[in-house]
Amino acid sequence: MKSISKSANKTLNISRYPEIRPGTKLIKKGYVFVMLLIVGRAIEAAAKVDESVKKIFADLPDRFTFYLGVAPGGPYMVVGKDRDGNVRYHGWNLHGKKIDLGMKIKNIESAIKVFTFQESTAQAFAYDRFIVEGNLPQALAVVRVIDIVEVHLLPKVIAGLAVKRYPKWSELSPVKKHLNRVRIYLKSFSPGLIKVIYRNL
Amino acid sequence: MFMPGFYDFCCRAKTISGENAIEKIPGHLAGLNANRPLIITDKGVEGAGLIDMVRDAVGDELQIGPVCNNVPVDSDYKVVDEIAGIYSHEACDSIIAVGGGSVIDTAKGVNIVVSLGGGSLLDYQGAGKVRKRLNPLAILPTTTGTGSEMTLVAVIADPDRHVKMLFTSYFLLPDLAVLDPRLTKTLPSFLTAATAMDALCHACEAYYCMEKNPMSDVFALRAIRAISENLLHVVKNPDDTQARLELANASTMAGVAFSNSMVGMVHNIGHTIGALCHVPHGSCMSILLPYGMEYNLHRRAGEIGELLFALGGPEMYAQTRRTDRPEKVIELVRRLNQDLHDATDGRHPRFLKEIYNSRGEQMVPQSMLPEIARNIMADGARVYNPEELLPDDARMVLEHAWEGTALDRRKIKRGGKK
Numbered sequence: 001m002k003s004i005s006k007s008a009n010k011t012l013n014i015s016r017y018p019e020i021r022p023g024t025k026l027i028k029k030g031y032v033f034v035m036l037l038i039v040g041r042a043i044e045a046a047a048k049v050d051e052s053v054k055k056i057f058a059d060l061p062d063r064f065t066f067y068l069g070v071a072p073g074g075p076y077m078v079v080g081k082d083r084d085g086n087v088r089y090h091g092w093n094l095h096g097k098k099i100d101l102g103m104k105i106k107n108i109e110s111a112i113k114v115f116t117f118q119e120s121t122a123q124a125f126a127y128d129r130f131i132v133e134g135n136l137p138q139a140l141a142v143v144r145v146i147d148i149v150e151v152h153l154l155p156k157v158i159a160g161l162a163v164k165r166y167p168k169w170s171e172l173s174p175v176k177k178h179l180n181r182v183r184i185y186l187k188s189f190s191p192g193l194i195k196v197i198y199r200n201l
Numbered sequence: 202m203f204m205p206g207f208y209d210f211c212c213r214a215k216t217i218s219g220e221n222a223i224e225k226i227p228g229h230l231a232g233l234n235a236n237r238p239l240i241i242t243d244k245g246v247e248g249a250g251l252i253d254m255v256r257d258a259v260g261d262e263l264q265i266g267p268v269c270n271n272v273p274v275d276s277d278y279k280v281v282d283e284i285a286g287i288y289s290h291e292a293c294d295s296i297i298a299v300g301g302g303s304v305i306d307t308a309k310g311v312n313i314v315v316s317l318g319g320g321s322l323l324d325y326q327g328a329g330k331v332r333k334r335l336n337p338l339a340i341l342p343t344t345t346g347t348g349s350e351m352t353l354v355a356v357i358a359d360p361d362r363h364v365k366m367l368f369t370s371y372f373l374l375p376d377l378a379v380l381d382p383r384l385t386k387t388l389p390s391f392l393t394a395a396t397a398m399d400a401l402c403h404a405c406e407a408y409y410c411m412e413k414n415p416m417s418d419v420f421a422l423r424a425i426r427a428i429s430e431n432l433l434h435v436v437k438n439p440d441d442t443q444a445r446l447e448l449a450n451a452s453t454m455a456g457v458a459f460s461n462s463m464v465g466m467v468h469n470i471g472h473t474i475g476a477l478c479h480v481p482h483g484s485c486m487s488i489l490l491p492y493g494m495e496y497n498l499h500r501r502a503g504e505i506g507e508l509l510f511a512l513g514g515p516e517m518y519a520q521t522r523r524t525d526r527p528e529k530v531i532e533l534v535r536r537l538n539q540d541l542h543d544a545t546d547g548r549h550p551r552f553l554k555e556i557y558n559s560r561g562e563q564m565v566p567q568s569m570l571p572e573i574a575r576n577i578m579a580d581g582a583r584v585y586n587p588e589e590l591l592p593d594d595a596r597m598v599l600e601h602a603w604e605g606t607a608l609d610r611r612k613i614k615r616g617g618k619k
Contacts, residue, residue, distance in 0.1 A: 125584045126411040126463070127207040136367055137579035144578065165589035165616025 028108050033075035033092065035115040036068065038188065040077035040089035041196075042149045045187035047087035049180050053148055056141050057087050066101035066142055067094055070111040071131060091200035101134035103142065117154075117161040121146060152177070152184050203504070208414035210461045211371055214340075214351055218380035218450055220442070223255055226297070226339055227262035229377050233337040235295035239266040239288045241308045242299045246270075246343050249387040251299055255341065266293040276303045276357040278322045278366065281310035285322075288315045295337035298375075299384070301396075302347035302482075305340055309355035309373045312338050322357065322368075331370035339377040343384045345448040346396025346483050348403055348456020350378035365476075380449040382442035390436045391548035394541040395483030397432045397448050400424060401534075402486040402493075403455035407462035409497060409504040411585045414462060421458035425511035427451035433537070436544045465586035467493035470595055470602075473576045474553070478565045484550050487541070491534045492598050493586075494527070495608040499615050500587040502527045509533075552605030570599045589616050 046053040057064075065080030078090040078097055090097060105111040110129040113119045121143050124130060132139045150162045151172070160166045167177075217225050230236060242252055247270045256265060269284045288296070288311060296315075298308030310322050316335035317325065325331055340350040355368040385393070404421040407413065428451045431444040438444070471485035494505050506526030510518040512533050521529050541549040550556045553565040565573075574596035577583060583590055594614065601608050 122411065122584050127205070128209055128412075129207075136581050140579060140581060140584065143584070163589070163616075164587075165614060168614050171591075171593075171614075 025108050028112050029070075029075060032070055032108065032111045032115050036075055036077035036092065038153070039068075039146065039149060040079055040091075041188040041193060042153050042184055043079050043145060044087050044089040045184040046145070046149050046152060046180075048187065049183045050148060050152065053145050056145055057081060058085070060138060060141060061100070063098075064100050064138070065090070065097060066103065066134070066138070067097075067099055068103045068142070068146075069094075069105070070108055071104040071106055089196060091196050093200045099134075101138050101142065102132070103139055104131045104133075105129055106131060117158055120162050120164060122164050149184075152181050203413065203415075205412075205414050208412070208416075208461075210414060210416040211353070211374075212351065212457045212461070213371075214374045214378050215376060216378045216380065216453060218446065218453075220382065220446075221258075222379050222381040223258040223341065223383070226259050226377065226379060230263065230295055230337055230339065233295070233376055235337040236262075237264045237266050237291075237293050238295040238297045238337075238339070239284070239291065239293040239311075240268040240297050240299060241272060241284060241304055241311065242268065242270050243272040243301075243304055244270050246300045246304070251343060251384060251387065254383060255297070255299055266291045272300065272304045272307045274303060275365075276306040276310065276355070278310065278357050278359055281307055281314065281322045281357060282320070284311045285314035295339070297339045297341065299341045299343060301342070301344040302349045305342070305347065305349040306355040306357055308338060308340065309375075310357045310368065312336055313355075313368065313373075322366075323359070325368065326366055331368065331372050333372065335372050337377075338375040339379060340375045341379045341381070341384055342449065342452065344388060344396040345385055345393060345445075345452045346399035346403075348400060348452050348459065350375055351453055351456035352460040354460075378453060380446065380453060382446040382449065385445050385449055386439070386442065390439060391545040392483075393439070393448070394432065394436050394545055394549045395481055395487060397428055397435075397452070397483075398487030398490070398538070398541070399483040400448075400452040400455040401428045401432075402467055402490045403459040403464060404428070404451075405490060405505075405508060405534075406464040406467055406493065407455070407458035408508060409494075409501040409587065410463060410465040411587055412461075412463045413504070417458040417462040420454040421462070422508075422511045424451040424455040424458060425508060427454070429512045429514075429533075429537075433540050433544060436541060463585040464582050465493060466496060466583065466588075466590045466595075466598075469577055469580045469582040469586065469590065470573070470598065472580045472582065473573050474565060477573055477576065478569060480556055480564050484556055485553075487538055488550060488553055488556075488602055489598075491531045491538075492602050492608060494531050494534070495610070496590075496594075496598060496613055497587045498527055498531075498610075499613070505530050553599070553603040554605070565603065567603055570596060570603060574599055588613070 047057050063081055067076045067078045069076030076092050076094055082088050106129050114124045147163045151159050252268055267287055296308050296312055298305050312335045313325050313331055314322050342350050353371050353373050355373055356365050358365050404424040407417050408421040427447045431447045435444045435448055467489045471489055474480050474485050475482050508530045509526045538551050542551050556564045558564050574592045577595045597612050
């Protein structure tokens with residue numbers, strides 16, 4: 001009897017449970033992987049093009065690095081500031097990187113809801129779909145960056161589903177928006193993309 | 202009827218409420234194998250005689266350990282570490298926290314260190330670090346607003362880095378919340394007004410913000426009704442213990458509601474004003490609540506209108522057309538603020554420009570509004586507000602709240618009907 005209660009006590013420690021990784025849903029994982037790659041590259045590009053994104057990253061600590069991904073086991077995207085303060089997309093591999101902030105969507109089904117824009121990022125937060133490991137204000141800054149990037153990347157009809165409020169003309173003029181969009185797409189799919197993919201393979 | 206696609210709800214702190222509730226603590230602690238509690242409080246609470254009253258109520262049946270009365274206005278990790286050292290040295294086995302939000306957060310922090318080991322609270326920073334059951338903790342709230350006895354969060358400052366650290370875990374929920382009218386009897390009227398308005402704000406924002414769920418709704422509506430029926434009465438009749446008990450219950454119920462539904466822009470802006478201008482939290486909440494409702498009205502008119510049943514009573518609800526109910530709710534909150542202002546001889550502020558410190562200095566100068574607006578982005582409550590709130594929007598709201606004028610609805614940027 002004593003040994004049973006002793007082993008029960010041991011199993012109550014949830015840190016001892018191994019992470020169980022589902023082996024299937026490859027198409028959904030592949031879709032989210034591609035979306036994270038696009039968003040990651042777009043964040044790097046937006047940090048050069050968009051003043052708000054530039055300012056948000058400037059306010060974050062030097063060498064700040066975060067990942068956004070899906071639990072358990074990914075896919076992930078890692079983005080961070082290099083020693084010169086430039087924002088870089090570091091690919092999908094977490095190994096060997098010093099991470100300051102981790103943001104995981106709890107499972108692939110929830111990630112699909114977010115990345116197919118059935119749910120806005122804020123709604124996903126409200127439905128408790130995110131696990132944040134690190135500083136909350138920094139996580140909020142990253143969410144704001146993702147919202148701005150989505151406005152630049154997506155047409156209004158889709159971006160309107162992803163963010164709480166699509167920017168009014170007074171906040172972002174259509175000319176500036178379209179110019180930024182072109183610049184972000186060009187920078188995202190520049191030869192640098194191949195370099196990142198190569199480094200992560 | 203609103204039903205979210207997903208929600209989670211947790212309320213597992215045992216509540217004991219009523220006359221002589223404090224006398225029940227020894228029995229409950231005995232059920233948790235504890236009989237030597239450390240008492241954590243602040244000098245104001247001790248000075249009001251509440252610790253002596255708690256000692257008298259439980260003294261014979263418990264071996265009460267030291268009383269730590271050095272909790273500052275903002276909980277501080279150094280004080281947490283110091284009290285944790287006393288707890289271990291004095292071989293205590295549980296904690297009784299008697300006080301407001303700062304005392305309760307400090308007690309939660311102490312419980313982390315003494316239960317999980319380690320030298321400092323700093324070892325447990327960040328989400329997911331507290332993963333084991335903690336030692337028995339009983340909370341005796343002495344204000345009628347924080348609701349911290351029902352939340353899974355502790356906010357504790359690091360004065361060296363000038364940051365407030367957030368500790369979040371379901372294990373931070375106490376084992377016992379004790380609501381006894383004697384605990385709030387010495388609370389001055391203007392503080393009763395401010396803290397109860399804080400509780401009203403918890404309940405209202407829980408009801409109309411984005412993480413709203415049916416279980417929190419029940420707690421929120423009951424809390425709003427209790428505050429609406431009793432707050433002004435208690436401010437005018439401070440010795441009515443039954444009404445005080447109703448308010449204490451309302452605060453706890455609002456705590457359950459907002460702990461599970463989160464809060465929105467009223468807390469977002471209020472936290473920022475508090476951090477920059479050191480304004481009492483309850484005062485900010487009471488001033489900003491009608492503005493939060495006005496700002497979100499185009500998205501949450503239905504939910505805000507439903508609050509009229511609890512706030513104004515069934516007769517007023519039935520007599521008011523459905524389309525007029527949201528405006529009526531905003532009007533009632535403003536009228537309650539005005540009545541409290543009159544009943545406290547002006548000590549309950551109605552606008553930001555009316556908040557003064559004990560030296561008679563204005564605490565929120567108009568020149569601070571741009572800086573407050575810029576800093577709202579770092580607060581988590583922003584995410585749960587139904588309408589997007591950016592610094593320009595916050596500035597517009599702040600200017601109206603400072604002057605005491607209703608929002609110019611044409612200036613609200615509307616994001617749609619989601």
